[in-house]
Amino acid sequence: EPEVTQTPSHQVTQMGQEVILRCVPISNHLYFYWYRQILGQKVEFLVSFYNNEISEKSEIFDDQFSVERPDGSNFTLKIRSTKLEDSAMYFCASSEGSTSVRNEQFFGPGTRLTVL
Amino acid sequence: GNSVTQMEGPVTLSEEAFLTINCTYTATGYPSLFWYVQYPGEGLQLLLKATKADDKGSNKGFEATYRKETTSFHLEKGSVQVSDSAVYFCARTRDSWGKLQFGAGTQVVVTP
Numbered sequence: 001e002p003e004v005t006q007t008p009s010h011q012v013t014q015m016g017q018e019v020i021l022r023c024v025p026i027s028n029h030l031y032f033y034w035y036r037q038i039l040g041q042k043v044e045f046l047v048s049f050y051n052n053e054i055s056e057k058s059e060i061f062d063d064q065f066s067v068e069r070p071d072g073s074n075f076t077l078k079i080r081s082t083k084l085e086d087s088a089m090y091f092c093a094s095s096e097g098s099t100s101v102r103n104e105q106f107f108g109p110g111t112r113l114t115v116l
Numbered sequence: 117g118n119s120v121t122q123m124e125g126p127v128t129l130s131e132e133a134f135l136t137i138n139c140t141y142t143a144t145g146y147p148s149l150f151w152y153v154q155y156p157g158e159g160l161q162l163l164l165k166a167t168k169a170d171d172k173g174s175n176k177g178f179e180a181t182y183r184k185e186t187t188s189f190h191l192e193k194g195s196v197q198v199s200d201s202a203v204y205f206c207a208r209t210r211d212s213w214g215k216l217q218f219g220a221g222t223q224v225v226v227t228p
């Protein structure tokens with residue numbers, strides 16, 4: 001069964017460093033998302049991406065964040081200068097379409113980011 | 117305000133007990149409603165969904181009915197197993213697609 005994959009599973013970085021989190025969405029999906037979950041808290045939306053551009057972003061997704069689909073398979077989240085409060089589990093998700101029939105989002109296993 | 121509100125946990129049950137997790141949503145737009153499950157140390161898995169009023173989603177013995185009149189999407193299972201121990205998240209899309217808005221999650225612990 002097709003699945004969303006994410007790498008790395010765990011990333012440890014120093015405050016102020018840049019990190020890139022990678023995701024490979026399901027191949028025929030067109031809509032891509034990043035969410036994060038700070039330990040013990042709710043899952044929060046960061047950004048959605050469709051047709052090679054951001055379709056929506058939350059207030060969390062400030063200038064330090066960017067997303068890219070550099071080729072036909074990868075979808076990346078970059079944090080330019082990490083802060084301690086960026087420590088969280090980051091989930092990538094993808095969905096096939098925009099109608100209610102095909103709108104379920106399939107999540108990757110997550111990347112745990114630890115900022116020291 | 118919160119788009120999705122679900123009951124706080126942890127909920128501790130004995131095996132074969134009946135499980136209900138309450139979830140209510142704000143009645144804006146035409147949302148689709150979802151339940152996701154997160155097993156210990158794992159990511160989010162879609163459990164079930166409903167896309168319009170009176171739809172019932174079901175999977176693995178779990179059920180939830182989209183109730184527009186009460187803006188609710190309560191999750192139920194008639195007989196839980198130890199393997200159902202997980203955190204359950206209620207979620208909605210604002211419209212038929214788009215970002216998911218999650219509830220806070222409800223931890224369920226099932227004891228033998």
